[in-house]
Amino acid sequence: MSAIGNWLRERIPVHGDQLRELTNEPVPNHLKRWWFCLGGTPAYLFVVQIVTGILLAFYYEATPQRAFESVRYITDEAAFGWYLRSVHKWGATLMVAAVILHQMRVYFTGAYRKPRELNWLIGMCLLVCTLTVGFTGYCLVYEQLSFWGAQVGAQIGANVPLVGGLMKSMLLGGDAYNERTLSRFYVLHAAVLPAVMMLLLFVHITLIRLQGITELKFGDEKPDEPRFFNFFPDHICTELILGLVLMILLSALATVLPATMGERANPLVTPEVIKPEWFFYVTFRWLKLFSITVAILSMGFIVFVMFCWPFIDGWIRRRWPGSEASVWIGILGVLAIVGLTVWEGAVAH
Amino acid sequence: MSLKFKQFVIAVLGLMFLGSLIFVQWMEVERKKHESAGRQAPVAVPASSQRCVECHAQGNPGIVEQWKFSTHAHKGVGCVECHEAQQGDADAFLHEGALIAAVVTPRDCARCHQQVYEEFSRSHHAAGGDILASLDNYLAETVEGARVPFNPHSKTPGRDDIQMVNGMASASLGCKQCHGSLVALRGTDGSKITFRELKPGPDGKPTDIAAVGRIQKDQNGKPLLDHDTWPNTGIGRLNLDGSRGSCSACHSRHDFSPRRARQPENCGKCHLGPDHPQKEIYEESKHGAAFRDLKDHMNLDSDSWVLGKDYTQAPTCATCHMSGHAKNGGRITHDPGERLSWTNRPPISLVLDTDINGKVVTATDPAERQKLVVKSAADKRTAMKQVCANCHTPDYVDSFYKQYDDLVVLYNEKFAKPGKAIIDAMKAQGLLTKADFDEEIEWSWYYLWHHEGRRARHGASMMAPDYTHWHGMFEVAERFYTELIPQAKEVVAHAREAGKTAAADAVTKVIDEILARPEHQWQAKK
Numbered sequence: 001m002s003a004i005g006n007w008l009r010e011r012i013p014v015h016g017d018q019l020r021e022l023t024n025e026p027v028p029n030h031l032k033r034w035w036f037c038l039g040g041t042p043a044y045l046f047v048v049q050i051v052t053g054i055l056l057a058f059y060y061e062a063t064p065q066r067a068f069e070s071v072r073y074i075t076d077e078a079a080f081g082w083y084l085r086s087v088h089k090w091g092a093t094l095m096v097a098a099v100i101l102h103q104m105r106v107y108f109t110g111a112y113r114k115p116r117e118l119n120w121l122i123g124m125c126l127l128v129c130t131l132t133v134g135f136t137g138y139c140l141v142y143e144q145l146s147f148w149g150a151q152v153g154a155q156i157g158a159n160v161p162l163v164g165g166l167m168k169s170m171l172l173g174g175d176a177y178n179e180r181t182l183s184r185f186y187v188l189h190a191a192v193l194p195a196v197m198m199l200l201l202f203v204h205i206t207l208i209r210l211q212g213i214t215e216l217k218f219g220d221e222k223p224d225e226p227r228f229f230n231f232f233p234d235h236i237c238t239e240l241i242l243g244l245v246l247m248i249l250l251s252a253l254a255t256v257l258p259a260t261m262g263e264r265a266n267p268l269v270t271p272e273v274i275k276p277e278w279f280f281y282v283t284f285r286w287l288k289l290f291s292i293t294v295a296i297l298s299m300g301f302i303v304f305v306m307f308c309w310p311f312i313d314g315w316i317r318r319r320w321p322g323s324e325a326s327v328w329i330g331i332l333g334v335l336a337i338v339g340l341t342v343w344e345g346a347v348a349h
Numbered sequence: 350m351s352l353k354f355k356q357f358v359i360a361v362l363g364l365m366f367l368g369s370l371i372f373v374q375w376m377e378v379e380r381k382k383h384e385s386a387g388r389q390a391p392v393a394v395p396a397s398s399q400r401c402v403e404c405h406a407q408g409n410p411g412i413v414e415q416w417k418f419s420t421h422a423h424k425g426v427g428c429v430e431c432h433e434a435q436q437g438d439a440d441a442f443l444h445e446g447a448l449i450a451a452v453v454t455p456r457d458c459a460r461c462h463q464q465v466y467e468e469f470s471r472s473h474h475a476a477g478g479d480i481l482a483s484l485d486n487y488l489a490e491t492v493e494g495a496r497v498p499f500n501p502h503s504k505t506p507g508r509d510d511i512q513m514v515n516g517m518a519s520a521s522l523g524c525k526q527c528h529g530s531l532v533a534l535r536g537t538d539g540s541k542i543t544f545r546e547l548k549p550g551p552d553g554k555p556t557d558i559a560a561v562g563r564i565q566k567d568q569n570g571k572p573l574l575d576h577d578t579w580p581n582t583g584i585g586r587l588n589l590d591g592s593r594g595s596c597s598a599c600h601s602r603h604d605f606s607p608r609r610a611r612q613p614e615n616c617g618k619c620h621l622g623p624d625h626p627q628k629e630i631y632e633e634s635k636h637g638a639a640f641r642d643l644k645d646h647m648n649l650d651s652d653s654w655v656l657g658k659d660y661t662q663a664p665t666c667a668t669c670h671m672s673g674h675a676k677n678g679g680r681i682t683h684d685p686g687e688r689l690s691w692t693n694r695p696p697i698s699l700v701l702d703t704d705i706n707g708k709v710v711t712a713t714d715p716a717e718r719q720k721l722v723v724k725s726a727a728d729k730r731t732a733m734k735q736v737c738a739n740c741h742t743p744d745y746v747d748s749f750y751k752q753y754d755d756l757v758v759l760y761n762e763k764f765a766k767p768g769k770a771i772i773d774a775m776k777a778q779g780l781l782t783k784a785d786f787d788e789e790i791e792w793s794w795y796y797l798w799h800h801e802g803r804r805a806r807h808g809a810s811m812m813a814p815d816y817t818h819w820h821g822m823f824e825v826a827e828r829f830y831t832e833l834i835p836q837a838k839e840v841v842a843h844a845r846e847a848g849k850t851a852a853a854d855a856v857t858k859v860i861d862e863i864l865a866r867p868e869h870q871w872q873a874k875k
Binding site for chain 2: 079080082083233234237238240241244245247248251252254255
């Protein structure tokens with residue numbers, strides 16, 4: 001064994017201690033509370049999505065003629081196909097939920113503040129990528145709702161001032177949904193977006209490693225208690241527990257509520273009710289509240305504010321030191337998101 | 350949380366995850382089982398059938414694949430076990446070193462399924478071939494076709510080979526595919542050699558050597574089966590070995606699927622159509638609606654399929670007429686008449702008291718009946734009520750039977766017996782020719798009892814209101830009042846004009862007496 005070790009060390013000149021030093025980041029004590037470990041959850045689910053996605057890609061065919069049939073084949077005939085598709089579907093749902101929860105935690109604990117503004121921007125990009133990958137994945141099934149969902153998405157894009165037409169043509173590969181549209185969604189869903197997300201994740205984690213995790217203080221902590229604990233094995237065990245709980249949850253959801261097939265897409269028949277995936281309920285309700293241009297411009301503004309929030313917050317805090325404005329704005333934002341989601345979910349139209 | 354405790358939690362969660370994966374595996378296996386209709390591929394092909402499988406997998410892969418997933422294959426029963434013949438069998442021939450026969454008869458199946466064979470042999474199903482001399486067959490063989498071949502009406506472009514018309518085609522492909530054919534071998538003298546010529550003994554082997562000597566064979570020594578009678582899977586097939594029936598009528602040959610035999614579609618090959626629409630009647634009933642809705646939960650693939658134990662969602666044809674249930678210890682019968690208390694097949698429904706030969710006892714004297722009846726309709730009804738009792742209370746079942754009896758009696762007394770009396774009187778007085786179906790009233794009468802009357806009675810027996818009324822009694826009444834009676838009166842009028850006054854008076858008296866009864870007094874006096 002030592003011969004093999006020596007052989008390897010000669011060719012990879014990294015010592016075990018150096019490797020331990022590199023990975024064994026001191027973890028602040030507050031991370032012993034599991035609900036602060038939500039950052040690892042989306043990363044974990046991302047891996048699940050990659051693995052199940054690769055397996056599904058073995059069967060999926062991104063053409064309007066074959067897409068629905070290939071998904072049906074996966075669901076009804078391929079060995080374990082129903083399970084993989086269900087895990088992939090529920091994994092997407094949990095991943096979006098985990099990203100949102102993680103972002104809320106970062107927001108309310110002020111973990112985006114100097115010097116971590118850039119990491120917030122990367123996190124925002126990851127949020128946008130996650131939602132987009134969810135949208136494109138939903139469109140791939142080529143059911144009635146996914147087909148018409150794509151139409152609605154493209155129409156929203158078309159209404160963006162100045163660049164709307166270009167956005168729509170870029171998304172659909174033409175003026176309207178056509179033979180090439182699905183392959184665009186597929187390439188975005190299975191290649192471009194995952195690659196971008198991997199890159200962003202790498203930078204996100206590197207920045208965390210370089211800047212360290214924001215330290216939070218709690219009233220019940222003893223003053224003489226050490227401020228940090230080891231990443232390995234203590235924190236990795238917590239993450240492992242979370243990972244296993246997630247896998248059990250995914251398995252349970254996939255078996256109890258497996259992914260089903262809707263009606264095949266029919267471009268000639270518009271469904272009476274079109275609903276997107278739950279994480280777009282907010283947007284959908286917002287669109288129904290205002291005229292399309294107002295809704296799109298206001299949404300664009302809100303997303304812009306979210307991106308710039310660390311800088312806006314910095315300005316507020318400099319102007320009014322000790323201000324709790326960010327907390328109240330955050331609470332209002334969360335209430336608005338929850339309220340609009342529930343509203344959209346509760347009504348038929 | 351200490352590191353040790355975390356490790357313990359990880360171990361527990363790891364096991365739970367493993368458990369969830371095992372559950373997923375179980376679901377996948379169940380799904381695959383469902384897809385393959387509960388059948389699994391056999392572990393190995395029996396040595397005796399190795400050669401058959403190798404060769405037929407190339408030539409007829411379908412039958413080999415069907416067999417592979419059958420219970421037979423799973424239990425080591427191969428091709429030879431069913432197809433093997435004995436030296437001296439009329440249809441035996443040497444094929445690739447094995448003495449076999451193409452037609453597998455119930456006698457062959459009885460080698461392993463003796464009790465089933467006995468039950469089936471005394472069933473009405475086994476007697477299905479007796480129709481071959483009935484009024485129905487007269488229709489197919491004579492009215493629709495012809496008992497002797499005849500010349501084509503004119504040439505068929507592109508088919509110069511059509512030199513003669515087989516007048517038995519309708520009977521062969523219609524009647525006999527359900528009722529069963531009289532299986533025949535081709536004779537060297539052009540005759541057909543059936544069990545009647547072969548005179549098989551108790552062991553099924555022919556005793557008439559002269560008939561055996563006349564069997565035509567091909568260059569390989571294979572006896573040639575008559576095209577009119579084979580292929581055939583009619584339930585009452587009359588086989589060369591003297592046995593009756595065909596197990597594959599219900600248990601489709603080569604895969605012998607119990608799942609299929611449990612489903613109404615299987616019975617629907619024959620029990621449907623204008624004269625006995627049992628399948629359609631079932632589909633209209635609440636039983637049929639429940640079956641369509643809950644079929645996937647009915648454990649159709651299960652080895653054991655006992656009502657009240659393995660499933661409760663809905664009954665199928667097999668459930669009520671054949672399958673085991675929780676109240677009879679799960680005992681299956683292959684005599685579907687064991688639980689029937691009326692026969693609604695004849696023009697007038699009869700109480701199904703049967704004699705030692707399984708024939709309906711028609712004697713009217715109670716003492717005589719008591720002597721003859723071996724299996725009573727009351728016992729049969731009790732057996733059916735036991736099936737019903739798995740899902741219904743005794744009061745409910747009794748009330749249903751009261752409703753059913755009332756409908757059958759109404760049909761019998763208001764239309765069937767009067768209709769028959771009129772036809773019988775006309776025949777007795779010589780007002781109808783001896784040939785059947787050459788007069789309009791004979792068609793009317795046939796429609797009344799054979800089609801509409803059966804629909805009404807079968808509809809009532811299986812709770813299908815539309816068949817009981819609109820497709821049934823409504824049409825019976827329409828046929829009786831607007832066709833049978835006017836046509837009878839017209840025949841009588843013609844007879845009177847022809848000077849057959851006495852005959853006309855006799856038939857008129859029968860008609861008038863019937864119409865004078867209170868149940869026919871609803872018509873306005875003209």
